[in-house]
Amino acid sequence: MSELKTVEANITVDCRGETCPVPLVETRKALRRAAPGDVIKVLGTHPASKKEIPMAVEALGLKLLSVEGTDTDWTIYIQR
């Protein structure tokens, strides 16, 4: 998955410092704005969201490109 780091994000969502349910909600809002094929980069520090955003991506039938970083400082790439 490391080669994906070079993927250019179309939309970046910075949720660092935010808590439940903001990272999840802001990710969803960005995914709604995105066009099919767009890459969304989400930055965050809320540990539960690191697990839950991938769950939402799966539920929405979208593509999880990568999850990087620690539980308290992570980056998630999603493709719509």
Next chain:
Amino acid sequence: MADKVTIIAHSGDMDKIYSALIVANGALAMGMEATIFFTFWGLQRLKKGALDKGPLSKMNFLGLGKWMVQRRMQKAKVASLEKMLQDFKELGGKVMACDMTMEIMGIKPEDLRQDLIDEYCAVGSYIQEARNSSVTLFI
């Protein structure tokens, strides 16, 4: 059974309105539909300027407990109820207002934030939503 959450917001307590909106927004964020039916004390929170005016459900201590909890929430960067309600609407959430409560409590449509309300209705409309929901909660 549709992938949908329907919540009755009966309580107007600040913490319970938080619970309703957090669950509803989580559902919307994860691809479900969500409806909140505001009734009784919950409907009071849809009056203009009243969204965050409810007491704490426990340890309110005439507002002192609420003040302390709000300070801790600010420190933890918990989003405001107003942001959560705006997000709820932006993600396609549906707001229903109980018209019997309006009659009992003498609330006129113009007392409420009409721009947010999708429907003024009664129990039949709630049931129509709930019968098609995989999750329904009474808060």
